[in-house]
Amino acid sequence: MAHVVYDDYPKLANSILVAAFSGWPDSQQASSRALHYVLRRLPASKFAEIDPEEFYVFSRIRPLSQPALDDTDDLQWPSNKFYSWKNKTDKQDFVFLVGSEPNLRWRTFSQAILDVADRCNVKEFVLLGSRQRNIPHTRPPLVTGVTTREERRSFFDSLGFEKAKRTGPASISSVLREACAEKRMDYTSLWTFLPEYLQGTQNPRGSLTLLQALTRMLNLEIEMSELEEATRAFDNQISRGITQNIEWQQLLRELEERYDRRSQAQMSDPRNGPSNPDVVIEDLEAFLRQQKQRLGNEDPNSP
Numbered sequence: 593m594a595h596v597v598y599d600d601y602p603k604l605a606n607s608i609l610v611a612a613f614s615g616w617p618d619s620q621q622a623s624s625r626a627l628h629y630v631l632r633r634l635p636a637s638k639f640a641e642i643d644p645e646e647f648y649v650f651s652r653i654r655p656l657s658q659p660a661l662d663d664t665d666d667l668q669w670p671s672n673k674f675y676s677w678k679n680k681t682d683k684q685d686f687v688f689l690v691g692s693e694p695n696l697r698w699r700t701f702s703q704a705i706l707d708v709a710d711r712c713n714v715k716e717f718v719l720l721g722s723r724q725r726n727i728p729h730t731r732p733p734l735v736t737g738v739t740t741r742e743e744r745r746s747f748f749d750s751l752g753f754e755k756a757k758r759t760g761p762a763s764i765s766s767v768l769r770e771a772c773a774e775k776r777m778d779y780t781s782l783w784t785f786l787p788e789y790l791q792g793t794q795n796p797r798g799s800l801t802l803l804q805a806l807t808r809m810l811n812l813e814i815e816m817s818e819l820e821e822a823t824r825a826f827d828n829q830i831s832r833g834i835t836q837n838i839e840w841q842q843l844l845r846e847l848e849e850r851y852d853r854r855s856q857a858q859m860s861d862p863r864n865g866p867s868n869p870d871v872v873i874e875d876l877e878a879f880l881r882q883q884k885q886r887l888g889n890e891d892p893n894s895p
């Protein structure tokens with residue numbers, strides 16, 4: 593069965609595929625919205641999409657129904673759409689994939705993506721993702737990543753982080769990385785960490801952080817004023833909410849202090865090496881648990 597439906601076959605050279613998937617690897621929709629923003633700013637053209645039938649449990653990820661003009665329903669299924677953009681100022685062309693993490697057949701799904709990559713002469717697969725951790729929203733979001741491309745390593749060194757070592761549930765990103773390795777295709781991922789207490793929001797600061805890192809890494813020029821304005825408005829909204837809750841003000845101050853102490857310790861002693869974000873995150877999560885327990889002891893009605 594053909595898993596990919598083509599509208600066109602773009603002729604691309606030496607291209608890079610940049611992907612983001614909604615779902616578990618897209619906390620606060622930071623990565624998917626970052627890529628949607630890119631597509632709105634570039635004249636990218638849709639040329640293919642993956643047939644969702646084999647990869648989703650529709651009782652878990654339900655299609656959306658909207659009234660059509662002929663009094664029928666227009667169903668919008670979970671989508672994975674490919675877009676192409678020929679870079680006229682550089683020899684580097686691009687493929688963009690905006691999708692939804694599948695429920696089923698991850699290896700087959702990954703192979704379908706790499707089949708499209710082969711058709712488009714893709715040399716490197718770049719994945720954007722976001723995760724939630726207990727870090728303060730008043731500090732720049734942490735950014736980390738991995739790469740198999742040698743010339744990318746200096747970029748990751750400039751971020752100031754070691755390669756994150758993580759044990760836990762995997763996402764589609766892990767399967768794609770394995771599939772790229774089997775095909776000897778370079779793989780790079782960029783991840784940002786966002787405040788867990790903002791879960792359920794659409795976080796433009798996370799999108800802006802990822803997009804700034806992506807454009808710097810790929811030498812892309814994307815106008816970001818709209819996203820910057822959305823970030824300022826979002827920050828102001830969160831700040832107004834926190835000022836109305838004394839306990840959250842105290843927690844935020846203490847969280848900031850602990851975050852800053854950890855960062856200053858790393859900067860003041862070069863023997864410590866670059867900060868590993870997972871170590872910082874574990875410390876902050878332990879701290880926040882302690883603070884919640886303390887508040888719970890003070891207020892017997894607290895959850």
